[in-house]
Amino acid sequence: MANMAQAIRMALHYGEKNLGVTEIFGEDVGAPLGGVFTATQGLDNAWNSPLDERGIIGAALGLAWAGGRPVAEIQFVDYIFNVVDMLKLCANGHWGSGGRYKTPMVVMTPTGSGIHGSMYHSHSFDSIATKLHGMKVVCPSTPLDAYGLMIAAIKSDDPVLYLKPKALLRSKGEELIPGEPDEKTLHDMIDAPLGDRTKWKAKWPKLQEYVVEIGKAKISHPGSDATVVTHGRMAPICLDVARRFAKEGKGAVEVIDLRSLVPYDWDAIKASVKKTGRVLFVNEETEITNFAEHLIRRLVDECFYELRVRPRLLAGKATPGIALSPNLEYFIQPQTKDVERALGELLSDPA
Amino acid sequence: MAPMPTAKSAPKPAASGDAYKKLGAAKLLKIHELMVRARLLEERLIKMSKGGDGFFWIGGPGEEAFNVPLGLQVKKGHGVNFDFLHLHYRSAAIVLSMGAKPIDSLRQMRSVATDVYSKGRNFVNHYAIPEHNVVPVSPTIETQYATAIGTGIAQARAKTDAITIVNGGDAGTAEGDFHSCLVWSNRPVRPLPVLMIVVNNGWGISTKGETQHGEKNISDWAKPFPDMPGRTIDGNDVAESWAALEEAFAYVRKNRKPYLLEARCSRLYGHSSSSGANRLAEPDCIEILEKKMIERGLAKAPDFKKVWEREAAELDAAHKQVKAEPFPETKTVWEDVFADGLPPSYPTKGGS
Ligand SMILES: Cc1ncc(C[n+]2csc(CCOP(=O)(O)OP(=O)(O)O)c2C)c(N)n1
Numbered sequence: 257m258a259n260m261a262q263a264i265r266m267a268l269h270y271g272e273k274n275l276g277v278t279e280i281f282g283e284d285v286g287a288p289l290g291g292v293f294t295a296t297q298g299l300d301n302a303w304n305s306p307l308d309e310r311g312i313i314g315a316a317l318g319l320a321w322a323g324g325r326p327v328a329e330i331q332f333v334d335y336i337f338n339v340v341d342m343l344k345l346c347a348n349g350h351w352g353s354g355g356r357y358k359t360p361m362v363v364m365t366p367t368g369s370g371i372h373g374s375m376y377h378s379h380s381f382d383s384i385a386t387k388l389h390g391m392k393v394v395c396p397s398t399p400l401d402a403y404g405l406m407i408a409a410i411k412s413d414d415p416v417l418y419l420k421p422k423a424l425l426r427s428k429g430e431e432l433i434p435g436e437p438d439e440k441t442l443h444d445m446i447d448a449p450l451g452d453r454t455k456w457k458a459k460w461p462k463l464q465e466y467v468v469e470i471g472k473a474k475i476s477h478p479g480s481d482a483t484v485v486t487h488g489r490m491a492p493i494c495l496d497v498a499r500r501f502a503k504e505g506k507g508a509v510e511v512i513d514l515r516s517l518v519p520y521d522w523d524a525i526k527a528s529v530k531k532t533g534r535v536l537f538v539n540e541e542t543e544i545t546n547f548a549e550h551l552i553r554r555l556v557d558e559c560f561y562e563l564r565v566r567p568r569l570l571a572g573k574a575t576p577g578i579a580l581s582p583n584l585e586y587f588i589q590p591q592t593k594d595v596e597r598a599l600g601e602l603l604s605d606p607a
Numbered sequence: 608m609a610p611m612p613t614a615k616s617a618p619k620p621a622a623s624g625d626a627y628k629k630l631g632a633a634k635l636l637k638i639h640e641l642m643v644r645a646r647l648l649e650e651r652l653i654k655m656s657k658g659g660d661g662f663f664w665i666g667g668p669g670e671e672a673f674n675v676p677l678g679l680q681v682k683k684g685h686g687v688n689f690d691f692l693h694l695h696y697r698s699a700a701i702v703l704s705m706g707a708k709p710i711d712s713l714r715q716m717r718s719v720a721t722d723v724y725s726k727g728r729n730f731v732n733h734y735a736i737p738e739h740n741v742v743p744v745s746p747t748i749e750t751q752y753a754t755a756i757g758t759g760i761a762q763a764r765a766k767t768d769a770i771t772i773v774n775g776g777d778a779g780t781a782e783g784d785f786h787s788c789l790v791w792s793n794r795p796v797r798p799l800p801v802l803m804i805v806v807n808n809g810w811g812i813s814t815k816g817e818t819q820h821g822e823k824n825i826s827d828w829a830k831p832f833p834d835m836p837g838r839t840i841d842g843n844d845v846a847e848s849w850a851a852l853e854e855a856f857a858y859v860r861k862n863r864k865p866y867l868l869e870a871r872c873s874r875l876y877g878h879s880s881s882s883g884a885n886r887l888a889e890p891d892c893i894e895i896l897e898k899k900m901i902e903r904g905l906a907k908a909p910d911f912k913k914v915w916e917r918e919a920a921e922l923d924a925a926h927k928q929v930k931a932e933p934f935p936e937t938k939t940v941w942e943d944v945f946a947d948g949l950p951p952s953y954p955t956k957g958g959s
Pocket residue numbers: 697746747748749775776777778779780808810811812878
C-alpha cells in the first residue's frame with residue numbers, strides 16, 4: 257500500500273510524463289530532499305526555489321500565464337499567510353481579465369495538526385482558502401484520493417489549492433492506486449535511499465490516469481441515522497467512529513468526506529441530511545467564521561423542515577495558535593473522543 | 608535620492624552625433640504621434656472621471672517619452688516566443704504603442720459591457736491583452752514583479768530571444784516583491800531574461816521618495832548582482848529613453864540575464880483622481896520633444912498641431928460611440944468565476 261506522500265509523488269510523476277507539468281518547485285522540493293514530507297522525491301522536474309513564498313506563488317502564476325501547468329509548494333500552510341494577496345491574484349485573474357487569462361496551476365501545501373507541530377506547523381487554512389473565490393480547494397484523506405485529486409488539479413484550467421493533511425502523509429489507504437506494486441517493491445522503486453542520493457534515480461511503476469472529480473464528495477460510510485460532513489485529518493477519524501458505532505449498534509452514521517471545499521458537493525450534503533435529519537460538521541479550523549458555518553447556514557435555509565435536530569459543528573478552539581504540549585493540543589484540536597461525544601449527542605438528541 | 612534630472616540637466620547627446628538626428632524625423636514623428644495619442648487619452652479619461660462618465664482615474668501622463676519607445680521595442684505576439692509584459696497602471700502609452708485602441712480604454716473607464724479588458728470589472732488602465740502577452744494589470748502594488756518571475760522562467764527554458772518586461776513605480780520598490788524579482792532573476796542555476804523597469808516620479812501618492820529611501824538610485828539595487836546591469840536615465844527625454852531601452856532590451860535578449868533600468872519621469876497630473884488629477888508644473892516630455900525637433904529642423908510647429916487635432920477628433924468620435932454602449936448585465940458577474948463554468952449548486956443568492 258502506498259502512503260499519501262508516495263501517492264502524491266506518483267500523481268506528480270504521471271503529471272510530468274503525461275500532462276505537461278514541467279515545473280514542480282518550492283522550498284526544498286528538489287533533490288536531495290524532495291520535500292519536507294518527501295512528496296516530490298525522485299521527480300524529473302522538481303527543483304529548489306529561493307526561500308520566498310511570494311516569489312513561489314508569483315512564479316507559478318507567471319508560468320500559468322505563459323501556458324504552463326506548474327505545481328508549486330508552500331512548505332507548510334502555516335507560511336501561506338504572507339501570500340494571501342498573491343493567491344487572490346491567482347483566483348481572480350480569470351474573472352478580472354473578463355475570461356481572457358486562464359490560470360492552470362496547483363499550489364500544494366501541508367495543512368492541519370497532528371504532528372506535534374506547535375504554533376507554526378499545525379495551522380489550518382480552510383476558511384481563508386474558501387474565500388479566495390475563483391480558486392478551487394481540495395483536501396484528500398486517502399492515498400487514492402490524493403492521487404486522483406492531484407491529477408484532477410493538474411488538469412484543471414483553474415488554480416487549485418491542494419491541501420495535504422500533514423498527519424495523513426505517512427498513512428496508508430484501503431484502496432490501491434492503479435498500477436501500484438506491492439509495498440516493498442514500491443519503496444525500493446520510488447523512495448530515495450538514506451545517505452548519498454547523488455546517483456539515485458527513481459524507477460516508476462506503470463501509472464494510469466485516475467481522476468477524482470473536483471467538487472465530488474465521497475460517502476465513505478453509508479448510514480441513515482445521522483450525517484457527518486468532514487475532510488482531511490478528521491475524515492479517517494470520523495470513518496473509524498462511524499464503523500464502531502455501527503458495530504456497537506449505536507447508530508448508522510453516514511460519513512461524507514468532502515474532498516473538495518470549493519466547489520463543495522452541495523447535492524451530496526443535502527441529499528444525506530434530507531435522509532437523516534441530523535448532521536454534524538467536523539473539521540480542524542477554529543470555530544469562529546468556520547467554513548462549515550456557511551454550510552450550516554445553507555442547510556438552515558434550504559432544509560429547515562427536514563432537520564430533526566439542530567445542526568452541529570465540531571471544530572478547533574479559537575486560540576491564537578495550537579499548543580505543543582499534547583494535552584493542550586488534544587484539547588484545542590478535535591480528537592476521536594470528541595467525535596464520539598458529539599456523534600453520541602447528535603444521535604440521542606430528541607427530535 | 609538624487610534630484611530628478613530635467614531636460615536641462617540630462618546628459619548631452621553622445622559625441623558620435625546628435626541622438627535626435629540619429630533617430631530621424633520619420634521615427635520621431637511616429638513616436639510623437641503615439642505620445643500625443645496617449646496624452647490626449649489620459650486627459651480624456653480624467654475628464655470622464657471628473658464628469659461622472661466613469662469613476663476612478665489613474666494613468667501615466669508624463670511618462671510618454673519613456674513608455675512609447677518601450678512599447679515600440681517590444682517583440683509583440685502571443686506565447687513564450689514573444690515578450691511578456693507585467694505592467695502597472697501608468698502604461699497606456701506602452702499598450703497604445705503596441706497597437707491597443709484608445710476606445711478600449713474609454714470603455715473600461717465607463718465600465719460598459721464592451722470593455723474587453725475586464726467586462727466592466729476593473730479600473731481603467733488595467734489591461735489584459737493575451738494576444739500581446741500583456742498579463743492582467745493588478746491594482747496591487749508590486750505583485751507584477753513576482754509574476755514576472757514565472758514568465759521569465761518559461762522564457763529561460765524555451766529556445767527563444769523573447770524576454771519579460773516588468774514596470775512599476777519608485778515607492779513600490781520597498782515591497783518584498785521587487786526584491787523577490789531581483790533574487791529570482793539572478794539565481795545562479797537559472798538566471799532570467801527579465802527587464803526590470805522602475806519609473807521614478809519621486810512620489811508614492813503624497814509621500815516624497817527622498818523621505819523614505821536612502822538609496823541614491825533605485826538602479827543601485829542591481830549592484831549586488833554581478834551579471835545585472837543597473838542604470839538610471841532621464842525618462843522625459845525621448846532619445847535618451849530610446850537608446851537606453853535599446854541597450855537594455857539587447858542585453859536581456861542576448862545574454863538571457865536581467866537588467867534594471869530606472870527612468871526618472873514627470874507625474875503630470877498627480878497620483879490619480881483621488882489627488883485631484885490637476886495639471887502640475889513639471890517638465891512636459893511632449894513639449895520637450897517638439898522643441899528639440901523644431902530646433903533641429905526635424906519638424907515644424909504646424910505639423911504637430913495637425914497631429915493634436917487629428918488625434919483629438921478621433922477620440923471625440925470614439926467617446927461618442929462608447930457613450931451609446933450598454934452597461935453589463937448583472938448576470939455576467941457569474942461568467943469567468945471558473946474556467947469550466949459555475950457549478951449548478953454554487954451559492955449565488957448572497958445570503959439566505
Ligand atoms: C500593495 C498595495 N499597497 C498600497 C496600495 C495603494 N497605493 C496605490 S498607488 C500607491 C503608490 C505607489 O507609488 P509608486 O510605486 O511610486 O508608483 P506611482 O503611483 O508613483 O507610479 C499606493 C500606496 C496598493 N495599491 N497596493
